[in-house]
Amino acid sequence: MRKKWKGALGVIAFALIFALLFSGASYVLRDKRYAANASVVYALPKNSADVLFAGSSHMLNGVYPMEVWKQTGVASCNIAQNGQIIPETYYALMEAFRYQSPKVVVLDVYKMVESAKMGLTVSFHFTVDSMRLGLPKLRAIFDLVPAAERAEYLVDLITYHTRWKELTASDFAPLDTTLKGSEMLFTTQSNAGYAPCPEDETAPLNDMALDYLQRIDALCRKHGAALLLVALPFADTEQDGLQRQQTVNAVEAWAERQGIPFLNYIYRMDETGIDLASDYSDNYHLNWRGAVKISDCLAAYLQAHYGLPDRRGEAAYASWRDAEASYAERLEQGAAQ
Amino acid sequence: MLFNSVSFLIFFPIVTLVYFLIPKKYSYLWLLAASYYFYMCWNPKYALLLLTSTAITYGASLLIERSAGERGRRWCVAASFCANLAILFFFKYFTFASDSLRAVLAHLGVALARPKFDVVLPVGISFYTFQALSYTADVYRGRVKAERNFLKYALFVSFFPQLVAGPIERTENLLPQLQNPKPFDALRARRGLVLMMWGYFQKLVIADRVSILVDQVFSSLAQYSGAEVALAVVLFAVQIYCDFGGYSNIAVGAAEVMGYSLMDNFRRPYFAATIRDFWRRWHISLSTWFRDYLYIPLGGSRKGKLRTWRNIMLTFLASGLWHGAGWHFVLWGGLHGAYQVIGSWTEPARAKLRRALRLDPDRGLCHALRVLVTFLLVLFAWIFFRASSVSQAFLAVRLIFSRWDFSVFTNGALFTLGLDAADFWAGAAAVAILLAVDLLSSRGSLRDALERKGPLVRWPVYLLLLFTVLIFGIYGPQYSAGAFIYFQF
Numbered sequence: 001m002r003k004k005w006k007g008a009l010g011v012i013a014f015a016l017i018f019a020l021l022f023s024g025a026s027y028v029l030r031d032k033r034y035a036a037n038a039s040v041v042y043a044l045p046k047n048s049a050d051v052l053f054a055g056s057s058h059m060l061n062g063v064y065p066m067e068v069w070k071q072t073g074v075a076s077c078n079i080a081q082n083g084q085i086i087p088e089t090y091y092a093l094m095e096a097f098r099y100q101s102p103k104v105v106v107l108d109v110y111k112m113v114e115s116a117k118m119g120l121t122v123s124f125h126f127t128v129d130s131m132r133l134g135l136p137k138l139r140a141i142f143d144l145v146p147a148a149e150r151a152e153y154l155v156d157l158i159t160y161h162t163r164w165k166e167l168t169a170s171d172f173a174p175l176d177t178t179l180k181g182s183e184m185l186f187t188t189q190s191n192a193g194y195a196p197c198p199e200d201e202t203a204p205l206n207d208m209a210l211d212y213l214q215r216i217d218a219l220c221r222k223h224g225a226a227l228l229l230v231a232l233p234f235a236d237t238e239q240d241g242l243q244r245q246q247t248v249n250a251v252e253a254w255a256e257r258q259g260i261p262f263l264n265y266i267y268r269m270d271e272t273g274i275d276l277a278s279d280y281s282d283n284y285h286l287n288w289r290g291a292v293k294i295s296d297c298l299a300a301y302l303q304a305h306y307g308l309p310d311r312r313g314e315a316a317y318a319s320w321r322d323a324e325a326s327y328a329e330r331l332e333q334g335a336a337q
Numbered sequence: 338m339l340f341n342s343v344s345f346l347i348f349f350p351i352v353t354l355v356y357f358l359i360p361k362k363y364s365y366l367w368l369l370a371a372s373y374y375f376y377m378c379w380n381p382k383y384a385l386l387l388l389t390s391t392a393i394t395y396g397a398s399l400l401i402e403r404s405a406g407e408r409g410r411r412w413c414v415a416a417s418f419c420a421n422l423a424i425l426f427f428f429k430y431f432t433f434a435s436d437s438l439r440a441v442l443a444h445l446g447v448a449l450a451r452p453k454f455d456v457v458l459p460v461g462i463s464f465y466t467f468q469a470l471s472y473t474a475d476v477y478r479g480r481v482k483a484e485r486n487f488l489k490y491a492l493f494v495s496f497f498p499q500l501v502a503g504p505i506e507r508t509e510n511l512l513p514q515l516q517n518p519k520p521f522d523a524l525r526a527r528r529g530l531v532l533m534m535w536g537y538f539q540k541l542v543i544a545d546r547v548s549i550l551v552d553q554v555f556s557s558l559a560q561y562s563g564a565e566v567a568l569a570v571v572l573f574a575v576q577i578y579c580d581f582g583g584y585s586n587i588a589v590g591a592a593e594v595m596g597y598s599l600m601d602n603f604r605r606p607y608f609a610a611t612i613r614d615f616w617r618r619w620h621i622s623l624s625t626w627f628r629d630y631l632y633i634p635l636g637g638s639r640k641g642k643l644r645t646w647r648n649i650m651l652t653f654l655a656s657g658l659w660h661g662a663g664w665h666f667v668l669w670g671g672l673h674g675a676y677q678v679i680g681s682w683t684e685p686a687r688a689k690l691r692r693a694l695r696l697d698p699d700r701g702l703c704h705a706l707r708v709l710v711t712f713l714l715v716l717f718a719w720i721f722f723r724a725s726s727v728s729q730a731f732l733a734v735r736l737i738f739s740r741w742d743f744s745v746f747t748n749g750a751l752f753t754l755g756l757d758a759a760d761f762w763a764g765a766a767a768v769a770i771l772l773a774v775d776l777l778s779s780r781g782s783l784r785d786a787l788e789r790k791g792p793l794v795r796w797p798v799y800l801l802l803l804f805t806v807l808i809f810g811i812y813g814p815q816y817s818a819g820a821f822i823y824f825q826f
């Protein structure tokens with residue numbers, strides 16, 4: 001009997017060592033280009049963020065929590081992800097609510113045009129790879145991913161193990177969450193002359209995205225967070241770009257019917273001061289200049305409408321204060337280019 | 338369900354756990370259900386073929402035992418062989434045979450329409466058919482008693498670890514084990530898991546890695562010089578050993594975890610000093626099958642040299658055909674047969690020469706030379722095995738024996754054959770490990786040696802093996818940073 005117990009303990013000890021090493025190997029080998037923003041909710045002190053910015057790359061590149069902090073002292077983080085579509089955002093928010101209890105969730109609705117359950121493989125990887133193992137991650141994978149492809153998301157080493165030959169020192173370094181989840185773009189593309197379609201022009205909303213948008217609304221209500229929908233400026237001149245604008249406009253109309261506030265920045269260029277010639281990185285994304293302008297506008301709106309506290313003097317918010325210098329440096333870097 | 342699939346990594350622990358939890362009396366039913374599920378994962382319809390083959394050999398064996406006269410017994414065994422081989426012929430060789438016949442008739446000016454059959458080769462059919470046939474033959478020879486319990490016999494034919502790629506088990510080894518399942522034994526399970534891990538190392542780290550280069554070269558042979566083709570052939574020798582040997586090790590290891598001992602299928606084959614010796618080490622379960630059920634019934638070596646050589650040739654031509662429905666496989670088998678016939682023919686002269694030079698064939702340089710020559714002969718034959726046709730095989734031979742561009746080994750061209758420098762050297766390191774393990778295991782079982790050590794030695798070895806497979810194995814959706822570059826936001 002004693003031998004059996006010894007054997008069982010041995011198996012458990014071996015399994016624990018294996019799990020530890022496996023988790024370490026998975027982390028080191030993971031493609032971490034967007035891991036910092038995907039894991040910002042874990043890096044911040046628990047329940048410290050009063051605002052969560054969520055959605056696609058429009059949000060990731062378009063709103064800087066550090067700028068919001070600088071202007072208002074409101075503590076926020078950006079959990080948006082490249083290419084993330086609405087069903088994926090739903091689960092990203094579900095995970096974020098386990099670690100943060102925001103008063104406001106600001107959701108970018110650009111991807112409402114997508115009718116799929118799961119977006120690009122790469123985007124979904126960036127969304128779930130850094131999620132801690134728990135119900136939201138499992139639900140996201142089992143709900144959104146076809147059965148034959150689930151393994152590579154449940155165990156991301158299956159995808160990344162071949163990165164052993166590309167590892168650099170940065171793969172072993174801690175993630176840099178200075179920007180609280182946002183990504184700054186420093187390139188500039190002029191979109192001068194671009195004009196969006198009229199605001200009352202709409203396209204039908206697809207059931208899939210609408211279903212998950214309603215789920216997001218319910219999730220926010222459940223956690224006592226107000227939902228604020230936003231459309232950030234983009235200048236997509238292609239045919240599908242028109243459909244995206246019309247979809248955004250349709251969401252605006254839907255939100256009005258539901259009583260959910262909506263900020264359509266595509267049509268608020270005067271208010272935001274966005275310059276088509278200098279504030280875009282490409283057709284879709286704002287660069288650092290545009291993002292600072294939008295962040296300032298949003299900061300003012302959030303402070304005016306939600307009564308969010310100024311956390312600048314609070315001891316628990318040292319990480320925001322510590323990041324101020326680094327953020328300022330990056331802005332200078334942008335200005336110098 | 339392949340051994341190197343995620344499904345198997347879920348399937349195997351569940352099957353093993355339930356197997357040891359349910360009463361021993363019923364455990365064979367669970368294994369039978371699991372084996373059929375395992376097989377049906379490829380195509381549920383194939384299970385009908387497996388069942389048909391099982392039913393025929395089961396019924397034939399009972400009839401053999403009940404038949405009073407030798408004539409009746411012979412009829413039964415012949416009927417079983419004919420029925421099973423007819424199924425095998427139809428699914429594996431029909432297209433090959435009809436194409437060959439059409440080609441011959443076309444030379445005679447007779448045009449024959451191609452029969453419209455779209456038959457997919459059922460996986461593992463050659464393996465389980467041979468295993469079932471050996472059972473009928475063994476019952477006929479009185480070596481084993483016919484199994485009364487159809488379900489137990491069905492498990493013998495379908496036992497999932499060795500169902501699709503062997504080892505082709507013998508009745509007297511496997512059937513008694515299935516009748517008397519053993520309780521869980523931690524030490525045995527650990528040994529089995531280590532063997533499985535070694536099999537995964539061979540398959541995923543070595544075979545699947547070098548196959549990338551081999552496939553690239555063989556897919557467009559004419560583009561390459563003799564140097565690249567020769568390298569591809571050498572690497573194919575490594576690939577097929579690690580692929581087949583690795584798969585066998587996973588099978589033997591998986592069976593061992595559940596308490597079953599399967600026969601060794603590979604025993605350091607490239608250290609063989611003669612072709613005959615090679616076949617005592619390579620795919621042992623098949624070569625002994627051909628020895629026991631074809632070569633010996635043909636007369637073996639009992640009726641003079643010429644008859645022996647004829648029997649060797651027939652056995653190896655059949656072996657070639659067993660490996661694949663193509664003339665290049667037949668040629669491959671023929672080459673191995675010819676090697677042995679020539680070896681047997683020249684042996685007296687070679688022995689005389691060795692005596693005159695006072696060379697010990699089993700030691701020193703002479704032994705090393707014999708191993709090298711055997712390996713080169715095996716390599717040459719592999720060209721015919723790997724090629725997709727006889728003409729492609731001869732093209733490869735022509736290229737190897739023509740101009741070699743040695744600069745490919747120095748100018749970086751080597752790393753454009755499908756494996757970049759890092760992957761190439763990782764593969765080379767893995768082959769060095771394989772060589773070392775094969776060399777060391779000639780002195781005794783490395784697994785036994787490892788088991789005698791304490792956890793401080795064993796665990797790091799286990800973990801190293803596990804993580805080598807997990808990190809350096811070729812599996813999953815091959816990640817490339819390029820593919821992961823985000824273009825369309």
